[in-house]
Amino acid sequence: MSSSIPRSAAVAAVVSAALAAGLLGGASASADDVTTGAAPVRIHDIQGTTRVSPLAGKPVTGVTGIVTGVRTYGSRGFWMQDPQADENPATSEGIFVFTSSVPTVAVGDSVSVNGSVTEYVPGGLNSGNQSLTQISKPVVTVLSQGNPVPAPVTIWAGSVPRAYAPEGDPAAGGSINGLTLDPEAYALDYYESLEGTNVRVGTSRVVGATDPYSELWVSVKPFENPNLRGGTVYGSYDSQNTGRLQIQQLAPIAQQPFPKANVGDWLVGRTEGPLDFNQFGGYTLVANTLGKHVDLGLEREVTDKQHKNELAVATYNVENLDPTDPQEKFDALAKAVVENLASPDVVALEEIQDDNGAKNDGTVTAGATLKKFTEAIVAAGGPAYEWRSIDPQNGKDGGEPGGNIRQVFLFNPARVSFVDRPGGDATTATAVTGTKGDAHLTLSPGRIDPANTAWENSRKPLAGEFLFRGRTVIVVANHFGSKGGDESIVSHHQPPARSSEVKRLLQGQAVNAFVKDVLALDKQADVLVLGDINDFEFSGTTKALTDGGALYPAVKSLPRSERYSYVYQGNSQVLDQILTSPGVHHFEYDSVHINAEFADQNSDHDPQVLRFRP
Structure with missing residues (x-):
């Protein structure tokens, strides 16, 4: 969403209530505050030495400054600045004047403003965001024009x-x-x-x-x-x-x-x-x-092709893919699988939507989505992938309403076999069976612990059993809960509250317990846990997944400067991961940077590829 949004009446009401309660500082002020009778103040008096104005909620008159910028869209208003700065580095000399309608001033105007000092919280009080000190409901007088703008x-x-x-x-x-x-x-x-x-x-x-x-x-x-x-x-x-x-x-x-x-x-x-x-x-x-x-010509990366005795496994969040998307998106994603990912043997996909996308009519099947995607891969020169998945219950797995996103396994049957063990559905849990040194899944594909409250309104892990050159490989595809609801790193709470971690911590514990069940039967089992984990390699979620040495975050095999799959607010960071059990030796790991760093994106995530010899 755009950063420039109108200041709604609803948010204004919330902030007014907060001012009245003393939550943002300043005296109580109603919407009918008069703007007369107050002593003239300077901009640095309004800004003060903390994040909240000492005059919040109060009327001010005769506030003077030079207009430095005018915004005629979104949050309409203008910035003005006092050319005569005080000597306190903590007090800003500039302020935003919120006019609501298109301002009538121009850069270089010297103005005098009467109005009310308010603290606007972008996103509302519950967002945890810092507030923006501004003058609202202004009466603006232009004193002169064409003045030099204060030096930046x-x-x-x-x-x-x-x-x-x-x-x-x-x-x-x-x-x-x-x-x-x-x-x-x-x-x-x-x-x-x-x-x-x-x-x-x-x-x-x-x-x-x-x-x-x-x-x-x-x-x-x-x-x-x-x-x-x-x-x-x-x-x-x-x-x-x-x-x-x-x-x-x-x-x-x-x-x-x-x-x-x-x-x-x-x-x-x-x-x-x-x-x-x-x-x-x-x-x-x-x-x-x-x-x-x-333009320095940043190029999209291409990973190495696996050797004939190496199994290449990838994870790729394809960002709400469904048949209503343009063919160009399918073609671009398919080309990436074939050319940039070198046609992995197994690809775990996240955010595959049902057959009519966001239309909320009870449809949960995704065969049309997957047919269109796999055909695009063949057209791009790739293998004829088969797929395995489990349709979710309608509206139970989160994501875009009506979309019914889920994880899906694509696999190249010319290179690897899928072990089908029927019975898996949206609500039935797969388990681990077998004898010492020989672990298998009771259901393949199957969901891990779908009744666990950790997966409420979230994607349930999809487990599948594969055979490669006679060796069993168990793959668990994941899409953990999003970071929605977390406070940003510029929150007025420091450290910021990360409420979404609570669910992901429980999800990590559930997957870790499942992997430990596999390892209890076969400590050398080849297990890969992969997907959009929605959390960092240093997070509590990753620590829960790796508890007891059950898994290792393979991204940590890369130099620190190469550990990222997503770019958010200028931070290159890890969200997508492949984790390996102790039996997975001598692997090669690659975070293939083809999306997150580019203005033109086919997805907002970079895919991850791991190659090893089972």
Whole structure:
């Protein structure tokens, strides 16, 4: 979704209620506050030395400044800045004036504003987001025109502190809202001290590709956790990559098309404009002037072809694939399987939708989706894959309403056999059977523990038994619960609340228990657990999966700079994984970067491939 959204009346009401309750600081204020009778104040008096204005909820009059930016779409309004700064680095000299309708001022106007100071929380109070200090319901007087805009503050590697954020105040529920800003110590404090201010970045590397909403991410710290392809790797909860900054553009796209940039490209020269705060990226430079895009020609990776005695197993989230998608998407995904993934022997697919996609009419079968996809693979020169899956119960597995996403095994019957053991359905659990040293599945394909509440409204793991050169290989395809509901890393709670981890932790424990059942019969069994785990290699979820040494996250076999499958807000990070049991020796692992770093994506995930000799 776009970062520039209208401030709805509903959100305004929530924030007003919060002000009345003292949750955001300041005095109680009604919608009918008058804007007369208050002493004139300066912008830095409104911004104050914490994240919440000391004047929140109060009327102000005669607030003067020079207009530095005008936004005529989305959240309409303008930024203004006091050219006479105080000597306190914690107080911003700029502020956003929310006009609701298209502003009538222009950059360079000297204005005087009466209005009410409010704290707008993008996403609402329950999002945990920081608030944006603004003047609402303004009465604007233009004093003069054509004034020079205050010189921008340059944001560069040396100005942004290495530490990300202070620890939240335990007495305030872990919030940093009431803490005095220390812009020389913490990156979030530094950016907050510039909220609404005219800022500039120089030549900067792109670390998050242009999205459909004409936004991209740069880093002013080119040597902060870099990878060879130009990204910035997110390697731990304590490594927040402080140099990242989102870039938007104020000028209408028709006048200056927004650059279509990939990770590793550069914005050369100056990018300049007010520093905003929004729901979908936090601190954002809304550019009046945009640097020149330099395309460095990032190429999509191609993995090695497996040897004849190697089994190649891949996982690929194909992003809500269904027959209503254009043939071009099927063709592009198929080409990636054949050319970039070198036609793996087994491919675990996530987000295969039912035969009519998001239409919510009770359809749960996905044969039409898979037929169209496998035919596209053949047309691209790939093998005639067969598939195995289990249809979910309607509306029980989460994802896009009506889509009934599920995991699916594709396999090349010329290279590997699927061991069919009937009886598996949406609600029946597969189990482990066999004798010492010879473990098998009771149902293949079968679901793991589908009645477990850990899988409520979430995809249930799909287990399958394969034979390769006479050796049994058990593969478990997963799509764990999403991160929806988590607070962002720019939350006013530090550390932010990650509520979605609770479900994934339980899911990881359930899969780990199943793998331990296999290993109890055969400690050298070849087991691969793979899919969209929706969590990092250092997360509690991964620790639950690996408990007791049952599994190893194969992505950790890569150098730290190469561990990523997804790019979010300029952070290259791990979401997709393949984990191996102790019996899987001497494997090769590849995170094949073909999507996440590119403005043109066939999926937002990069596929993963593992090759080994069972």
